[in-house]
Every structure is written in structure tokens, then in C-alpha cells.
Amino acid sequence: MMKKYNVAIIGAGAAGLSAAGAALRRGRSVVILDMGDRPARKVAASGGGRCNFTNMAAGRDRYFGKNPDFVRGALARVRPSDILDWAAGHGLGWVEKNPGQMFCKTGAADIVRALMQDANDAEILYNTPVKNVRREQSGFAVEHDGGIIFAERLIIATGGISFATLGVSDTGYTVAKQFGHKIIPPRPALCAIDTNAFPAEWAGVSIRAEIKIGSRKISGDMLFTHFGIGGPAVYSASLAGTDNDIIINLMPDIDVLDWLRNQKHKNGKKSIHTLLGMHLPTQIARHFGTTNGNIADTRDTTLAQIAGQITNFKIPARTWRHHGMAAAEVTFGGVDTGDISSKTMESKLCPGLFFAGEVMDITGDLGGFNLQWAWASGRVAGENA
Numbered sequence: 001m002m003k004k005y006n007v008a009i010i011g012a013g014a015a016g017l018s019a020a021g022a023a024l025r026r027g028r029s030v031v032i033l034d035m036g037d038r039p040a041r042k043v044a045a046s047g048g049g050r051c052n053f054t055n056m057a058a059g060r061d062r063y064f065g066k067n068p069d070f071v072r073g074a075l076a077r078v079r080p081s082d083i084l085d086w087a088a089g090h091g092l093g094w095v096e097k098n099p100g101q102m103f104c105k106t107g108a109a110d111i112v113r114a115l116m117q118d119a120n121d122a123e124i125l126y127n128t129p130v131k132n133v134r135r136e137q138s139g140f141a142v143e144h145d146g147g148i149i150f151a152e153r154l155i156i157a158t159g160g161i162s163f164a165t166l167g168v169s170d171t172g173y174t175v176a177k178q179f180g181h182k183i184i185p186p187r188p189a190l191c192a193i194d195t196n197a198f199p200a201e202w203a204g205v206s207i208r209a210e211i212k213i214g215s216r217k218i219s220g221d222m223l224f225t226h227f228g229i230g231g232p233a234v235y236s237a238s239l240a241g242t243d244n245d246i247i248i249n250l251m252p253d254i255d256v257l258d259w260l261r262n263q264k265h266k267n268g269k270k271s272i273h274t275l276l277g278m279h280l281p282t283q284i285a286r287h288f289g290t291t292n293g294n295i296a297d298t299r300d301t302t303l304a305q306i307a308g309q310i311t312n313f314k315i316p317a318r319t320w321r322h323h324g325m326a327a328a329e330v331t332f333g334g335v336d337t338g339d340i341s342s343k344t345m346e347s348k349l350c351p352g353l354f355f356a357g358e359v360m361d362i363t364g365d366l367g368g369f370n371l372q373w374a375w376a377s378g379r380v381a382g383e384n385a
């Protein structure tokens with residue numbers, strides 16, 4: 001007789017393994033199918049191999065998608081402090097790089113090991129891409145290259161479709177659609193931005209900046225490249241759509257106009273570009289300091305114009321685009337959360353079908369928020385499947 005499992009999970013990534021641990025703790029029999037030859041390849045590569053595995057600031061305002069409120073239930077059930085407890089329970093330590101941003105002290109491989117310890121009693125089928133899912137009378141038939149498995153409950157934890165070199169597929173979206181779920185069109189996020197709306201000679205320059213996009217203000221490092229802009233602040237800004245202007249304050253740490261007026265008295269004989277060079281890389285200072293003569297001879301209205309250009313450097317909407325799926329850390333969009341229960345992660349359209357992690361239309365900010373979402377939604381799905 002064909003073996004039947006209580007729970008089948010498609011995807012042995014962050015969310016799938018988190019779900020497996022939770023289901024096993026309830027005494028459920030679990031099978032995990034993964035197309036890759038090893039578990040959690042994105043976790044292993046995360047945070048440059050150091051795995052930024054959570055962020056203490058995880059809350060609704062750090063998540064994006066059609067309905068970010070969807071995260072509230074799972075994040076209240078599984079808080080960042082619960083994830084620190086989980087890590088400590090496995091003997092793992094962490095390092096707080098920026099306030100609240102937690103990296104594994106001994107590296108991402110140890111996080112993968114801890115996940116695998118929790119999933120130890122699951123059967124894991126590697127090199128097993130799932131092709132198709134069928135609803136059966138008492139559960140699901142999951143078809144893969146090498147055959148078919150049966151389970152009462154099914155958790156889709158197939159992740160997003162970005163960063164394909166680490167192994168991705170759109171099977172999660174296909175299966176969701178098959179059961180009537182809507183898909184919010186996927187696009188890259190947490191990625192660089194293509195634009196030529198800045199002087200070519202800025203390529204190679206990096207600065208600390210403040211980026212305004214939509215209703216968000218993001219402070220952090222950014223760099224200008226030969227194709228556009230990148231760096232952490234830009235990655236975070238890339239959560240927004242291309243219908244937004246990107247407004248960059250290139251000198252966020254001082255009141256630029258006030259400082260220029262002050263310099264007029266203190267350093268009147270100096271040129272504007274020399275003075276700007278005290279706060280800006282030469283290439284950028286030169287661009288804004290083209291006015292001839294010294295600052296003492298420059299009118300205050302001109303200084304105000306220069307200050308305005310520096311603090312509101314604009315990359316207009318639709319003159320930029322996301323750099324591409326290949327190098328994007330996450331996929332924006334995915335399975336519409338409108339038809340999923342935020343309390344259990346179960347489909348409202350197909351009882352017994354659950355979703356976990358990035359496959360859903362929830363995208364976290366840069367800084368450990370996406371893994372926190374994978375752990376939390378995975379654990380909730382595993383506790384209910």
C-alpha cells in the first residue's frame with residue numbers, strides 16, 4: 001500500500017523547514033520534497049554567508065505587498081525574540097550589526113544545521129521537483145519526477161522566483177492558481193536600480209544618503225555604478241514601484257543651506273566646489289559647485305538653489321527600473337494573501353492547503369525581515385497543518 005503522510009511540504013527552504021519542525025513537534029508525519037540537492041540554499045547564502053536571520057524591529061511597517069496587515073497574526077505568534085530563543089536553544093549566538101539586525105555569530109551553515117535538527121524526523125526527498133498537485137478525496141497527491149506521494153495536508157513553501165542560480169521555480173504560483181488563488185505579478189525587489197539620471201562621472205562613488213520614495217525615508221549607504229544605483233539604502237528603496245520619484249538627499253547629516261551661508265562668512269575666499277568637497281566626494285562636489293568665483297561673491301538665492309539640488313536630487317518616476325530578477329534578493333508579489341487565513345496560513349479556497357514564506361505576496365525590508373517572515377509563517381503553517 002502507498003504510504004500516506006499527514007503533511008507534505010514542497011520546499012526545504014527557510015519556511016518549509018520551519019513548518020516541518022512545528023508539524024513534527026505535534027507528532028505529525030512529514031515529507032518534504034525539494035528540487036535541489038541540499039536544503040535551504042538561500043539561507044546558506046544569506047547575509048553574505050553570515051545569515052541575517054531576524055530583526056527585532058519586525059512589525060507590520062517593515063512588510064510590503066497588497067495587504068501588509070496580513071503579517072500581524074504570524075508575527076505576534078512568532079516574534080523575533082522567539083527566534084533568538086530558538087537559536088539559543090540550538091547553542092547558536094548572534095551579532096547585532098545595526099540596531100536590531102541579528103546575524104548568526106558562527107555563520108549561515110549553523111542556522112541550516114539547526115533547521116535540519118528540528119526536521120530530523122521528516123523524510124526529505126532531494127532532487128525531486130514537484131510537477132503537479134491533485135486534490136484527492138482525503139488529501140493531496142503530489143506528483144514529482146520519480147513518482148507520487150500522498151498527504152492529508154499540503155504546505156506550499158516554494159519561495160520566490162528571484163536569484164535563480166540558487167534554484168527557484170514558479171510551481172508554487174501554478175499550484176495556487178490551480179486551486180483558484182490569485183497571483184500578484186512577481187517582480188524583483190531588494191535589488192539595484194537601473195537609471196542614467198545622474199552624471200556619468202559619479203559611477204564608482206559611494207555615499208551615505210537619505211532616500212525618499214513614496215511615504216518612506218531610508219537612511220544608509222548607496223553607490224553610483226555604471227548602470228545605476230545600488231547599496232543597502234537603494235535595495236530597501238527598490239521595494240517601491242517605478243511609478244515613484246526617487247529623491248536623494250546627498251548630504252543628509254547637515255542643514256546644507258545653513259552651512260553654505262555660514263561658510264560665506266567663515267571661508268569667503270574658497271570656491272563652492274572646494275567647500276562642498278568637505279562633505280561630498282569630489283565628483284559630486286564638482287557637479288554642484290560649478291559657479292565661478294568664491295562663495296563670498298555668490299548670492300544667497302544661488303546658494304539656496306545649490307542646497308535644494310543637493311538635498312532633493314531627483315530620479316523621476318519611470319526613468320528607472322529594477323535591475324532584474326537574477327540578482328534580486330527577494331520577489332515582490334506572489335500568492336494574494338486575500339484568500340489565505342492570516343491566523344493559520346490555510347487557504348480559504350481549498351481546505352488542507354497551506355502557504356508559507358516568500359511564495360506569498362509579502363515582502364520584508366532589508367535587514368532580516370524576510371527570514372523572520374519565513375520562520376514565522378512556516379511555524380504557523382506547521383502548527384495548523
Ligand SMILES: Cc1cc2nc3c(=O)[nH]c(=O)nc-3n(C[C@H](O)[C@H](O)[C@H](O)COP(=O)(O)OP(=O)(O)OC[C@H]3O[C@@H](n4cnc5c(N)ncnc54)[C@H](O)[C@@H]3O)c2cc1C
Binds near residue numbers: 033034157171
Ligand atoms: C543572496 C540572498 C541573500 C539573502 N540574505 C537574506 C538575509 O540575510 N536575511 C533575510 O531575512 N533574508 C535574506 N534573503 C531572503 C531570504 O533568503 C528569503 O526570503 C527566504 O529564504 C525565503 O524563504 P522560503 O522558504 O519562502 O523560500 P526559499 O528559502 O527560497 O526556499 C524555497 C525552496 O523551495 C524549493 N522549490 C521551489 N520550487 C520547487 C518545486 N517545484 N519542487 C520542489 N522544490 C521546489 C527550492 O529548491 C527551495 O529550497 C536573501 C536572499 C538571497 C537570494
